[in-house]
Amino acid sequence: xxxxxxxxxxxxxxxxxxxxxxxxxxxxxxxxxxxxxxxxxxxxxxxxxxxxxxxxxxxxxxxxxxxxxxxxxxxxxxxxxxxxxxxxxxxxxxxxxxxxxxxxxxxxxxxxxxxxxxxxxxxxxxxxxxxxxxxxxxxxxxxxxxxxxxxxxxxxxxxxxxxxxxxxxxxxxxxxxxxxxxxxxxxxxxxxxxxxxxxxxxxxxxxxxxxxxxxxxxxxxxxxxxxxxxxxxxxxxxxxxxxxxxxxxxxxxxxxxxxxxxxxxxxxxxxxxxxxxxxxxxxxxxxxxxxxxxxxxxxxxxxxxxxxxxxxxxxxxxxxxxxxxxxxxxxxxxxxxxxxxxxxxxxxxxxxxxxxxxxxxxxx
Amino acid sequence: xxxxxxxxxxxxxxxxxxxxxxxxxxxxxxxxxxxxxxxxxxxxxxxxxxxxxxxxxxxxxxxxxxxxxxxxxxxxxxxxxxxxxxxxxxxxxxxxxxxxxxxxxxxxxxxxxxxxxxxxxxxxxxxxxxxxxxxxxxxxxxxxxxxxxxxxxxxxxxxxxxxxxxxxxxxxxxxxxxxxxxxxxxxxxxxxxxxxxxxxxxxxxxxxxxxxxxxxxxxxxxxxxxxxxxxxxxxxxxxxxxxxxxxxxxxxxxxxxxxxx
Amino acid sequence: xxxxxxxxxxxxxxxxxxxxxxxxxxxxxxxxxxxxxxxxxxxxxxxxxxxxxxxxxxxxxxxxxxxxxxxxxxxxxxxxxxxxxxxxxxxxxxxxxxxxxxxxxxxxxxxxxxxxxxxxxxxxxxxxxxxxxxxxxxxxxxxxxxxxxxxxxxxxxxxxxxxxxxxxxxxxxxxxxxxxxxxxxxxxxxxxxxxxxxxxxxxxxxxxxxxxxxxxxxxxxxxxxxxxxxx
Numbered sequence: 001x002x003x004x005x006x007x008x009x010x011x012x013x014x015x016x017x018x019x020x021x022x023x024x025x026x027x028x029x030x031x032x033x034x035x036x037x038x039x040x041x042x043x044x045x046x047x048x049x050x051x052x053x054x055x056x057x058x059x060x061x062x063x064x065x066x067x068x069x070x071x072x073x074x075x076x077x078x079x080x081x082x083x084x085x086x087x088x089x090x091x092x093x094x095x096x097x098x099x100x101x102x103x104x105x106x107x108x109x110x111x112x113x114x115x116x117x118x119x120x121x122x123x124x125x126x127x128x129x130x131x132x133x134x135x136x137x138x139x140x141x142x143x144x145x146x147x148x149x150x151x152x153x154x155x156x157x158x159x160x161x162x163x164x165x166x167x168x169x170x171x172x173x174x175x176x177x178x179x180x181x182x183x184x185x186x187x188x189x190x191x192x193x194x195x196x197x198x199x200x201x202x203x204x205x206x207x208x209x210x211x212x213x214x215x216x217x218x219x220x221x222x223x224x225x226x227x228x229x230x231x232x233x234x235x236x237x238x239x240x241x242x243x244x245x246x247x248x249x250x251x252x253x254x255x256x257x258x259x260x261x262x263x264x265x266x267x268x269x270x271x272x273x274x275x276x277x278x279x280x281x282x283x284x285x286x287x288x289x290x291x292x293x294x295x296x297x298x299x300x301x302x303x304x305x306x307x308x309x310x311x312x313x314x315x316x317x318x319x320x321x322x323x324x325x326x327x328x329x330x331x332x333x334x335x336x337x338x339x340x341x342x343x344x345x346x347x348x349x350x351x352x353x354x355x356x357x358x359x360x361x362x363x364x
Numbered sequence: 365x366x367x368x369x370x371x372x373x374x375x376x377x378x379x380x381x382x383x384x385x386x387x388x389x390x391x392x393x394x395x396x397x398x399x400x401x402x403x404x405x406x407x408x409x410x411x412x413x414x415x416x417x418x419x420x421x422x423x424x425x426x427x428x429x430x431x432x433x434x435x436x437x438x439x440x441x442x443x444x445x446x447x448x449x450x451x452x453x454x455x456x457x458x459x460x461x462x463x464x465x466x467x468x469x470x471x472x473x474x475x476x477x478x479x480x481x482x483x484x485x486x487x488x489x490x491x492x493x494x495x496x497x498x499x500x501x502x503x504x505x506x507x508x509x510x511x512x513x514x515x516x517x518x519x520x521x522x523x524x525x526x527x528x529x530x531x532x533x534x535x536x537x538x539x540x541x542x543x544x545x546x547x548x549x550x551x552x553x554x555x556x557x558x559x560x561x562x563x564x565x566x567x568x569x570x571x572x573x574x575x576x577x578x579x580x581x582x583x584x585x586x587x588x589x590x591x592x593x594x595x596x597x598x599x600x601x602x603x604x605x606x607x608x609x610x611x612x613x614x615x616x617x618x619x620x621x622x623x624x625x
Numbered sequence: 626x627x628x629x630x631x632x633x634x635x636x637x638x639x640x641x642x643x644x645x646x647x648x649x650x651x652x653x654x655x656x657x658x659x660x661x662x663x664x665x666x667x668x669x670x671x672x673x674x675x676x677x678x679x680x681x682x683x684x685x686x687x688x689x690x691x692x693x694x695x696x697x698x699x700x701x702x703x704x705x706x707x708x709x710x711x712x713x714x715x716x717x718x719x720x721x722x723x724x725x726x727x728x729x730x731x732x733x734x735x736x737x738x739x740x741x742x743x744x745x746x747x748x749x750x751x752x753x754x755x756x757x758x759x760x761x762x763x764x765x766x767x768x769x770x771x772x773x774x775x776x777x778x779x780x781x782x783x784x785x786x787x788x789x790x791x792x793x794x795x796x797x798x799x800x801x802x803x804x805x806x807x808x809x810x811x812x813x814x815x816x817x818x819x820x821x822x823x824x825x826x827x828x829x830x831x832x833x834x835x836x837x838x839x840x841x842x843x844x845x846x847x848x849x850x851x852x853x854x855x856x
Contacts, residue, residue, distance in 0.1 A: 073531070085524055103533045150533060471787065492770075576771050591749065594675065
């Protein structure tokens with residue numbers, strides 16, 4: 001599949017150095033902590049940020065480069081962000097027709113197209129209203145219609161559902177999936193549900209660089225970085241394989257689990273859910289396997305469970321315990337404990353951790 | 365109105381004093397005005413000339429203020445750095461300058477022997493003592509009122525809508541016409557009202573720079589100043605008209621500002 | 626002898642009041658250059674004569690009122706602001722002030738005034754009324770580009786070169802180095818007269834009386850030296 005978007009750019013003042021491709025008609029999810037460069041990537045594509053040096057091409061046409069920079073208003077890209085940003089002085093229909101009118105389409109034709117787009121997002125009955133009279137979900141639907149009315153070459157979504165309340169978001173997520181099918185899309189998000197529902201591929205950005213990339217299914221099942229593991233909601237321990245079905249995370253500390261194929265010697269990682277972790281005050285004398293000395297970092301309330309974050313030989317894992325257990329064990333920051341993993345709930349994968357430790361450097 | 369007052373009780377005292385201080389002189393003007401002869405006075409040649417001149421020049425000034433001021437406010441609101449700070453100061457200074465100084469400044473610039481005026485004069489263009497000079501003086505003192513108030517409004521409104529419009533394919537000029545100006549309309553309206561009112565009341569700069577001749581440069585304030593000794597009744601009648609127009613403008617500006625706020 | 630009397634009176638008065646508490650004199654602007662030199666002990670408020678009458682009428686405290694024309698003084702008398710009879714103490718004639726070097730080629734009080742930019746006082750103020758009178762006598766219709774409220778504004782516009790000619794008092798023109806002066810025939814025969822009087826209810830009636838006497842007495846030579854004519 002040819003690339004619809006190719007960004008190969010450096011922006012020194014934002015400490016960006018990116019090489020990102022989006023295949024035609026697919027959706028790329030961009031995740032990463034705040035300040036990782038997600039919005040900067042979108043701005044590079046939209047033309048609001050110029051690479052220095054670098055090249056941004058869309059369907060092979062250079063849009064930003066050393067010799068040419070097409071300003072944002074001459075690009076036919078659709079945008080949807082957290083705020084709907086509907087023009088408050090125009091009716092809903094005029095809002096949706098705005099892009100076409102700005103590009104010289106006649107009033108009648110633009111209005112007809114606007115009504116069709118409103119129909120497609122289920123808002124045809126709101127055409128005559130002012131944006132102030134819309135709910136948050138309605139406004140975001142209209143904003144989507146407005147973006148799609150100009151037949152955008154690519155769609156750029158920046159946290160499109162983050163401001164909506166939980167009862168409205170799923171419906172709009174479905175609408176996005178329907179309306180954006182086949183449209184090349186870049187989606188920056190903090191929400192795993194957005195990624196799973198909308199994206200084909202994903203990249204993790206950290207400190208202005210791509211830290212992980214791959215199909216969504218692969219990265220969700222086998223997260224390669226602590227951020228992705230946290231994003232997906234699983235634990236990740238990095239170590240080395242000496243062959244077999246163990247990952248050594250210390251000189252004499254190994255995590256046993258199951259691997260699809262026997263692990264080759266070299267870097268490897270263990271992935272497991274927080275529910276697979278048990279915590280004891282003293283080492284239980286039974287199974288000698290998967291017993292790890294740990295220290296409590298902090299405890300947070302995630303009703304109905306309590307999430308206990310542990311430090312295991314310098315790496316962090318989370319354990320979900322009942323409030324009773326937390327109370328009985330007297331867990332709090334700094335308390336030494338023993339963490340025990342059920343080997344049957346641990347999967348092992350070969351592969352290194354890219355830039356372990358400094359991946360998520362926050363930017364000012 | 366319900367709920368507890370959110371200010372100390374003693375604030376009522378300065379509040380009352382303020383009202384008295386401002387209302388008593390205005391009331392006195394209205395009470396002393398020769399209401400019985402108002403029509404006759406205002407239909408006199410002198411009054412009609414002064415009123416027509418004032419309204420005409422203020423209308424011209426307002427158009428110039430809008431044409432120059434709205435884009436200027438936008439440039440200032442969207443610029444930062446040292447040159448913008450200098451430009452902002454420059455635009456604000458005429459607001460706080462005594463009008464006589466403004467008149468002197470215009471004279472030294474556009475007068476016959478002025479920096480620019482001497483060249484204009486050599487080309488046969490004489491601004492002094494013409495109605496155009498009145499408009500120049502009014503524009504000089506009124507323009508900052510629009511620019512300063514509009515710049516503040518544009519700055520606090522931010523650029524999100526303008527960015528959204530550009531992303532939809534609107535050129536900068538299209539964004540200006542269809543988004544920036546419509547969204548800033550209340551601020552444009554109140555800024556224009558302020559500028560119009562300032563132009564209407566302009567006295568010192570006009571007297572210094574433009575002179576005073578009935579029907580040519582003698583606007584209502586200049587006529588009031590001249591008549592206050594010789595024909596107090598006509599002066600009072602004109603003063604009441606000026607007061608009424610000013611009050612009307614302020615009232616409209618506040619209403620427009622509220623409607624869209 | 627009057628000098629001695631005045632001197633004695635001043636000393637006596639100085640004895641009963643603080644030294645800086647001389648009479649408060651409300652006087653026409655055109656006197657501002659000369660009066661303070663005559664009696665440094667007095668306090669002054671200079672303004673257009675008509676404006677000063679308005680101030681007195683509104684209760685402004687003053688001991689002496691000196692006006693630049695008879696009409697204004699009559700108004701003050703009619704309003705009951707004056708104690709006793711006003712006396713004339715000086716006169717002033719109108720002259721044509723032309724910009725340095727007379728660039729517009731003004732030849733005198735004739736049609737040449739209308740070919741340049743002429744500035745004069747508005748008819749509402751004494752200097753304007755006087756100019757109109759002279760023009761009528763000369764059968765001349767003047768078309769000024771501006772009618773100012775104060776004679777000093779007229780002079781200023783000629784000094785700055787904005788106007789080619791202005792009709793001002795001889796004393797004003799004499800005090801300016803930036804203008805040349807052309808006489809108006811017959812102006813000396815129709816002068817503007819200055820009048821002075823003690824204000825009714827003056828706080829210092831004796832000092833006021835002494836001041837008025839000095840103005841019509843020993844200060845006459847100094848007034849003449851400043852360009853004022855006889856009363």
